[in-house]
Amino acid sequence: MGLISLLWGIVAMIWMVLALIPLLGWGNWFLIPFAAVGAIIAAIGVLFTRSEKRGRAKTGLVLNGIVIVVAIVRLGIGGGVI
Template structure:
C-alpha cells in the first residue's frame, strides 16, 4: 500500500516537475520538492523499493534543473 502511495505522489511530483523544465518556470521545482520528499519517506516505509526509486529519479531531475538555473530560474 505504501509503495502505491509513493508511486502516486511521485507521479504528482512529476506532473509539476515536467513543466518546470521550461525557462522561467524553475520555481515550480521548489513546490514539487516537499511532495518528492514525502514520497521518498513513504516509499522507504514500503517493503518494495520501486516507488522510492521513482521518487528519487524525479528528485534528481528537479535537483539538476534547480542547479542549472541557479536555484531560481
C-alpha cells in the same frame, strides 16, 4: 503504502516535467520537499511490506529519487528562476 508512493511519484514526475518549462523553474523549490515526502512514504512501504509485495514501493522510491535529482540539477543550472 506502495500504491500511495507510486501515485505520489507519478504526480511528482508530472510536476517535474512542468517545472522544466522556462520561467516555471521556481516550481522545483516546492517539488523537492514534495518528492522527499513521497520517498519517505516509499521507504516506509519497503520496510513494512512483505518481500513479494514491495514492487510498488520500490518503484515509488525510484520515481521520487529521480525527481529529486533532476530538480536539484535544474535548480543548480538555472537558480530556480529560469
